[in-house]
Amino acid sequence: MKAIISEKGQVTIPQKLREQLGLKPGEVLEFEAKGGTLVGRIIASAVAWAELRPLFESTGQMAKVMGIMMVDFDPLDEMAANLAGEAWKVYRSKGGPKERIISDFLIGAHAQMRADRFLTRDRGFYRQYFNKLNVLEP
Secondary structure, eight states, X not given: OOOOOOTTSXXXXXXXXXXXXXXXXXXXXXXXXXXXXXXXXXXXXXXHHHHHGGGSSXXXXXXXXXXXXXEEEEOOOHHHHHHHHHHHHHHHHTTOOTTSOHHHHHHHHHHHHHOSOEEOSOHHHHHHHOTTXXXXXX
16 A cells, blocks of 8 residues: 655555554554664563563574564563553452463553554453453454
8 A cells, every 4th residue: 555745744544554453543653664664663571572582492592583573672661560460450359360470461561551452362351451452363
């Protein structure tokens, strides 16, 4: 799809693409240039990063693969940590079983605070506790 840049530097994202990506008015999009192409960032929280680390033989190998996949490390901030704690408290007060651990909530809170959308196979849980999160399924 093509779009024209206005004199003010604005671009209108075609409606079909906005609908396909689930983009809504007021959403903040983050871009960067890679190889002469404008791309959105793919980020992984510190918790997700730590969970992925055992899958690689070394930290160097992981860094290389994440670089090839253009996935950036994005640290957890205080607001996301507080949101995770609040969601965890609600979960436990409703009698949520101990099968969910705080790292699940840290990942969901980070995604809600820092990402435009979240790719997961566990969409029901994340939609229930992070209702502002735009959840995609593979």
